[in-house]
Amino acid sequence: MNAAKTFFIFCFLLLIIAETKAQDQYKLWDGEQKPFYKENNLKEYEKESWGEICAFDVTEPTLTVYKAEGINSGKAVVIIPGGGYSAVAIYHEGHDLAKVLAKYGITAAVLKYRLPNAESSDKPELVPLTDARKSLKLLRENAEKYGVQNDQVGVMGFSAGSHLATVVGLWRSENGEENPDFTALIYGVTTIDSVNLKWLEDDLYLRKMTEEEIAKNELINLVTDDTPPAFLIHAYNDNVCKVKETTLYSQKLFEHRVPVEMHLFPRGGHGFGMGRKEDGTDQWVQLFINWLKVNSF
DSSP states (O other), X not given: OOHHHHHHHHHHHHHHHHHHHTEEEEETTTTSOOTTBOOOOOOOEEEEETTEEEEESOOSOEEEEEOOOSSOOSOEEEEEOOSBTTXXXXXXXXXXXXXXXXXXXXXXXEEEXXXXXXXXXXXXXXXXXXXXXXXXXXXXXXXXXXXOOTTSEEEEEETHHHHHHHHHHHSOOSSGGGSOSOEEEESOOOOOOHHHHHHHHHHTSSSOOOHHHHHHTOGGGGOOTTSOOEEEEEETTOSSSOTHHHHHHHHHHHHTTOOEEEEEESSOOXXXXXXXXXXXXXXXXXXXXXXXXXXXX
């Protein structure tokens, strides 16, 4: 092996080591009993779905924290990927974004949450919410380690992850460490029309929902003056989660004088993740970074 090739391999290995050290991974319930957990034979696996690699049958949730680089803003965000509550789009709506945010001085933590499954849980509808709340608490418990301000920790969600992030912001926990200071909601759901009701019953609740549960998922009706500030993104031609889910929610926030910034794109469809240059949706990441840096929560 010649010297040039050896040097190249050495540099490549250094890059791998640097990438590995750039993040810390936590088992969300390490040393604790996982809430609503049942012993099962499920094995987590990854495969391509919707054109992206996703995780399936997740029963061991993790939080992967990417440390802020350069000038630390003191801000942190838990990223909740989408996947319709049947998968976790962990890369294009998770790790890929976290790496970029970290480079701009924002601590970004990717949540791989447990998926609703009657085989692994006795209350599947509460499993994602419980994991999301725990992730916020865990990040705040490590605030000093990452140079994060405890009152500057928010949550970002995509699609089903956006529904979950909205729920986390509106269904306030009695434990303040489990509540976000801001939300970033990317092409999500905030209403309970017949299509959304069927989706929630089929993929989250795994049963017919009660009238009380239906009312609690009419999220736009739960907005109050104390709802966290929000950053909203959607595309007009989204045929999975209609753009009205975002515009109606924005209007409710405005009526309650809750700070909100919304950006709508004419094209982009659903599930565009960090966006595409050809339809302009790639602009939203920098818009979010700017929004986060100029606002205090």
